[in-house]
Amino acid sequence: MIEAAIAALATIFGGPYLFGFMPEALGFTLLGALIGLVLGAAPGIGGVVGLAIVLPFTFTMDPQAAICLAIGMLSTNNTGDTVPAILFAIPGSNAAQATILDGHPMAKRGEAGRALGASYTASALGGVFGALVLALSIPILQPVVLAFGSPEFFMLAMLGLSMLAVLSGRRPVRGLIVAFLGLFIGTIGADPQTGIYRYAFGQPYLFEGIPLIPLALGLFALPEMVDLCIKGTSIASIPKGSALTGAMTGVKDAFRNWFLVIRSGIIGALIGVVPGLGGSVVSWFAYGHALQTEKGARETFGKGDVRGVIAPESANNSQEGGNLIPTLAFGIPASASMALLLSIILVHGIVPGPPMLTTQLSTTYTMIYALAIGNVFGTIICLMLGKQIAKLTTIPIRPLAGLVIALVFLSAMVGGTRQFGDLAVLVAMGAVGWSMKRLGWPRPPLLLGFIVSPLIDRYFFISVERYGFEWLTHPLVLVILVLIILTIGFGIRGNRKPPQSIIPKEVVERSADV
Numbered sequence: 001m002i003e004a005a006i007a008a009l010a011t012i013f014g015g016p017y018l019f020g021f022m023p024e025a026l027g028f029t030l031l032g033a034l035i036g037l038v039l040g041a042a043p044g045i046g047g048v049v050g051l052a053i054v055l056p057f058t059f060t061m062d063p064q065a066a067i068c069l070a071i072g073m074l075s076t077n078n079t080g081d082t083v084p085a086i087l088f089a090i091p092g093s094n095a096a097q098a099t100i101l102d103g104h105p106m107a108k109r110g111e112a113g114r115a116l117g118a119s120y121t122a123s124a125l126g127g128v129f130g131a132l133v134l135a136l137s138i139p140i141l142q143p144v145v146l147a148f149g150s151p152e153f154f155m156l157a158m159l160g161l162s163m164l165a166v167l168s169g170r171r172p173v174r175g176l177i178v179a180f181l182g183l184f185i186g187t188i189g190a191d192p193q194t195g196i197y198r199y200a201f202g203q204p205y206l207f208e209g210i211p212l213i214p215l216a217l218g219l220f221a222l223p224e225m226v227d228l229c230i231k232g233t234s235i236a237s238i239p240k241g242s243a244l245t246g247a248m249t250g251v252k253d254a255f256r257n258w259f260l261v262i263r264s265g266i267i268g269a270l271i272g273v274v275p276g277l278g279g280s281v282v283s284w285f286a287y288g289h290a291l292q293t294e295k296g297a298r299e300t301f302g303k304g305d306v307r308g309v310i311a312p313e314s315a316n317n318s319q320e321g322g323n324l325i326p327t328l329a330f331g332i333p334a335s336a337s338m339a340l341l342l343s344i345i346l347v348h349g350i351v352p353g354p355p356m357l358t359t360q361l362s363t364t365y366t367m368i369y370a371l372a373i374g375n376v377f378g379t380i381i382c383l384m385l386g387k388q389i390a391k392l393t394t395i396p397i398r399p400l401a402g403l404v405i406a407l408v409f410l411s412a413m414v415g416g417t418r419q420f421g422d423l424a425v426l427v428a429m430g431a432v433g434w435s436m437k438r439l440g441w442p443r444p445p446l447l448l449g450f451i452v453s454p455l456i457d458r459y460f461f462i463s464v465e466r467y468g469f470e471w472l473t474h475p476l477v478l479v480i481l482v483l484i485i486l487t488i489g490f491g492i493r494g495n496r497k498p499p500q501s502i503i504p505k506e507v508v509e510r511s512a513d514v
Contacts, residue, residue, distance in 0.1 A: 008365030011064055012373070025366065026373070028065045032072020033374040037381060039073070040080020049224055050077065051340040052216045053407060056414045063348035067363065068370045070341050075374030077337075078316040079123040079382060086115045086309070096316070098283040102301060102308030109304060117250025118306050119313040120382040122261055125254065126314035127375030129265035130272070130321025131368050138364065141329045142357045151471035153331065153353060154459035155480035157452050160332030161445070162484050172488070175445050178436070182449020183456065185210055192454065193461045205421035212343050212451070214412040214422045218429025219447055220336070221408045223437045226430075229402075247383055253306045260290060260307060261314045268315030272322020272334060286315035317375060324371070328356045328364055331455055336444035339451045346451075 016024045039050035050073055058066035078096070085096035086103035099119065106115040148156070161179050188199045189209030200206040254261060264286040271282045290311035291297045301308045323334040331352035333339035345352060356364050409423065416422030436443050463471045471477060 004361035005365045007362040008369055011362065011366050012068075012369050016062075024062065025064050025068045025370070028061075028069040029072040029370045029373050030377050032069040032074075032370075033076045033378045034072075034381065036073040036076035036374070037080040037378055040077040040083075048336045048340065049221045049404075051337055052213075052221050053404070053411055055216065055340060055344065056213045056411045056416075058344050059347055063350065064363070064366060066344055066348060067367060070344050071367050071370040072374040074320050074337055074341065075127055075317070075371050076123075076378035078313075078320075079120060079127075079375070079378045082116065082119040082123070082309075082313060086119065087112055096283070096312075098287040098312040099309055101287070102303070102305050105302070105304035106306065106309070111246055111304065113246035114250040114253065114306065115309050117247030117383065118253045119250070119309050120247075120379045121251045121254035122264075122310040122313040123317040124375045124379035125258075125261045126265045126268060127317035127320065127378075128372045129262065129314075130269050130318035131372040131375075132321070133265075133269040133318070134321040134324050134371070135365070135368050137325055138357060138361075141325070145329050145354050145357055148330075148353075148476070149474075150459045150462040151467065151474055152476045152480065154456060154463055155477050155484070156330045156332055157456045157459065159480055159484050159487065160326065160330070160334075161449060161452060162487050171440070174440075175442050176488070178442055179445035179449040182446040182451075183453045184449075185215070185446075186450045186453020187457065192458065203421075205417070205419055208417070210425060210450075211416040211422060213414075214416045214425040215429050215450060216340060216343075216447060217408050217412050218426045218431075219433040219443055221404070222426070222430030223434035225405045225408070226434055227437075250306065251383070254310055257307055257310050260294065260310055263289065263293075264311045264314035265318040268318035269322040271315075272319030273325050282315045282319045283312035286311040321368075321371060324367065328352055328367070331452070333448055333451065336447055339444070339448045343451055 012025050012029070013023050035050060035054070051070060054069065054073065058069060061069070081096040082099050082103065085099045086107050103115045103119065106112065161183075162176070184199075186209070188206055190197055190200075190207060197207060267286050267289060268282050271285060287301075287308060290307055291301050294307050297305065297307065323338050326332040326334050327338045327342055329352070331342065333342050342352060350356070350360055350363060409426065412422050412426040416425070433443055435441075436446075
């Protein structure tokens with residue numbers, strides 16, 4: 001384990017040099033962090049869309065460089081999305097919703113710099129804490145993962161799929177339907193075990209299956225760009241108070257409330273382990289925890305209390321470390337962005353599960369280092385270039401959306417099979433994704449189902465070939481089966497009841513003008 005950690009350090013700070021002066025892995029980590037900040041600060045694009053756009057370009061890169069680029073983007077996306085949330089009360093992503101309650105009131109009274117400084121620092125500390133949680137979990141995960149066989153991994157994949165489907169919205173049945181639709185789409189093409197073509201309808205384009213890149217871009221990128229074009233105006237103008245004024249005061253606030261940062265980081269990392277809960281749940285839980293435990297919070301939260309910014313921002317970035325635990329150890333992506341990261345790992349021949357904790361342990365440590373470095377670098381960049389980053393949100397939407405749409409079509413061809421069918425899949429999935437978004441159907445379960453479909457197919461085939469159907473009686477299989485039933489049952493039952501807010505009514509009403 002120590003050897004793997006040292007080897008990962010050598011990968012990050014040594015190895016091939018980029019442009020002759022910077023280690024390649026470190027350079028791509030910093031580049032990814034910068035891209036994540038820019039995309040996070042532009043509402044409507046965000047981490048999933050950004051990863052989907054960058055995805056095809058990672059396929060021809062060195063595996064370590066590609067992974068570092070993706071981890072760098074993930075590490076700072078939740079840092080960048082606080083800019084529009086605090087300045088304009090427009091969340092860059094769902095994870096920034098709770099930040100608005102106190103961040104925007106601070107901006108309205110001229111304390112935007114302080115709020116941003118606190119959020120940047122809390123995000124960095126939370127992200128480093130999440131990376132630490134991931135590192136400390138490795139000795140615990142190793143014996144657990146190595147005790148699993150193909151039947152257990154098959155059931156774990158089904159558990160992850162059911163959790164993401166049930167927890168992705170108030171209509172869990174829709175989530176399950178969408179998840180199994182993704183599984184079905186993933187089976188199109190040649191059966192890897194028998195070579196028989198399934199649902200290809202004699203079309204040569206479908207013999208190798210639906211390409212991931214056009215599907216992911218159509219499902220996530222195109223619908224967001226279409227909505228931005230419909231909106232058709234610039235987002236906002238910079239409010240009073242520079243984005244830099246008072247930033248160092250916010251930095252001191254974050255360190256002064258270090259215990260809140262740690263508690264919120266723990267909440268983010270623990271909730272991040274559970275597939276499907278997402279950043280919005282994490283941020284609201286952390287905000288609610290701070291509201292209930294911090295002295296005088298009920299009187300000041302919602303009016304511009306800096307602690308109401310620190311808590312959700314710490315949790316948002318620490319959740320990435322938690323998300324990586326099921327993704328790497330069990331091959332169960334905890335979110336849509338983790339599903340895209342998993343596709344990058346698989347394309348480069350790195351298999352999640354036992355290899356990530358044994359033969360590929362150095363790669364796991366490389367991801368841990370990249371996650372910590374990306375968070376620290378992102379904070380430094382934000383503090384140095386806060387005003388310039390804030391101006392990204394004032395760019396007219398239509399030219400930006402047009403540029404991104406052109407890049408999406410190019411990426412679909414480059415990352416697909418370079419046939420006309422790639423564009424057809426892109427447009428078709430774009431229509432499906434936009435319709436699902438408008439009708440309130442969750443999209444992440446479809447992508448997750450599509451990505452884990454080959455894994456489920458393989459594990460099921462190996463289980464039946466090796467054990468017949470006796471594997472259904474394995475103790476761990478039965479335990480996971482019970483968890484699947486309970487997940488679906490409680491999910492359906494819980495979503496029949498009106499949701500109970502963890503935020504007191506008076507705080508919400510106090511922030512209604514936001």
